[in-house]
Amino acid sequence: MILEGTILRGPSFDAVEGRVVVEDDRIVAIEEDEVYSDDIVLPAFVNAHTHVGDSIAKEAGEGLSLEELVAPPDGLKHRLLREADRSELVAAMERSLDYMEQSGTGAFVEFREGGVEGVRALDDALEGSRLESVVLGRESVDVLEVADGFGASGANDADFSSERRATRRADKLFGIHAGEVDTTDINPALDLDPDFLVHLVQAEPLHLNRVEDSGMPVAVCPRSNLVTDVGLPPVEELIERTTVALGTDNVFLNSPSMFREMEFTAKLYDLTAHEVLAMATGNGAELAGLDCGVLEVGRPARLTVLDGNSDNLAGAQNPVRAVVRRAGTSDVKRVVLPES
Incomplete structure (x- = not known):
């Protein structure tokens, strides 16, 4: 070719x-x-943070707070996922995966709800897809049997020490949300020594110093953070200190288009176009351990x-x-x- x-x-x-x-x-x-x-x-493109399962409920939850939308176990998305028919869920994910490929994405990093069965449903949706996937399961350490790692919701939601130990033993990825709503879960998340963090909207100088000292990669999702009204991540400060990758986050909040995420990021922050394109490609691959x-x-x-x-x-x-x-x-x- x-x-x-x-x-x-x-x-x-x-x-x-x-x-x-x-x-x-x-x-x-x-x-x-x-x-x-x-x-x-x-x-x-490498989409560094997705929740593709949310494809069943695009644009649901208008006017709800972030906690009402996504907090486990009873946020809107979790209720909808529990109620969804499996075939409906798989079909919705297939369409989002197809759209991702059509819009130039070649790989993505997924935080997949639903435990072992949730990972298997995404595997079914990926059948025949050319996308490279890094699927991090949630809710139970048992997901490590079928997933590429564990994706934790946040250090204030549970003690994820056992999941972190298990991912090390299995030589798999451990990622965790941190600093999306406030600062209280950032240091506990860093104490787990994850492979990467997601969001860091509320990061303060102390946290930024810890991120830099540890070389901790961070996936940021500016459009999602704006939609949920939690603020915006300090991307300029982060990019001076560590590897920063772009993700589109929940499909029910945003289309999984890296073009839209890049344009938004480029016009919102004082970054070069080269820096933003790296966030949407090589940085995401580095964060996830991919050769692309x-x-x-x-x-x-x-x-x-x-x-x-x-x-x-x-x-x-x-x-x-x-x-x-x-x-x-x-x-x-x-x-x-x-x-x-």
């Missing part, structure tokens, strides 16, 4: 004209050359190809800035992912 156009190469997204050569689902060459294509070739998110020789071919001559992108002078601040799903010409 040969892809031609403007190639956003390497971790710094150097824009070069030429072609990407793919063999056996890996990038075997990046050749600089004059080509006659307006396409833009970039790494497929960077367009380099030897890497798996998880790529998104945009039509640089679309009505939306034609005439763009800065391809990285155009991808981050202007591009959308309708500009996606092709998503190159290994077959499942």
Whole structure:
């Protein structure tokens, strides 16, 4: 397979004209050359934090607080998930996964409710999908038998020490929400020495120092935090201290579109387009331990190809800035992912 156009190469997204050569689902060459294509070739996105199960209840819960929406065990989302028919749940997740792929996402990190059965339902939804998934189960340490790790709701909800020990023994990921509503669960979350944190909206200098000292990656979800009215994460401060990745969070609050998340983040914070694109690709891969998110020789071919001559992108002078601040799903010409 040969892809031609403007190639956003390497971790710094150097824009070069030429072609990407793919063999056996890996990038075997990046050749600089004059080509006659307006396409833009970039790494497929890595969505660093999702709750795909919420696909059964898009835009539910208007006017409810964050606790009323998502707090276990009786927040709206948990009640709806318990009441949902399994086939309905799987079908809804399948459609969100399809949309994610259509919008240029190649991998995602899921916090999956429902214990072992919840993980198995997502596995069914992923049947035939080309997306690379990192599924972190919840609610019981038993999920480690079928999941890629454990995704904790927050240190104020329970003592997750046993789950943390179990993930270490199993050599699997442990992620935890922290600092979404207030500061009280941030230090207890850090004390667990997780593999990564989610949100950190309320982080204070002490917490930022601990994050930096430990090299703790953080997944941020600015659109979700705005919708739930908890504030906005200190992304500029975080990005100076650690690896920061972008996620879209609950599907019932936001579409799982990394284009929308990038545009929102780029226009809200004083960040370069290169920094934001890294948050949506390589940083998420690093957080999750995936070998993708960077367009380099030897890497798996998880790529998104945009039509640089679309009505939306034609005439763009800065391809990285155009991808981050202007591009959308309708500009996606092709998503190159290994077959499942």
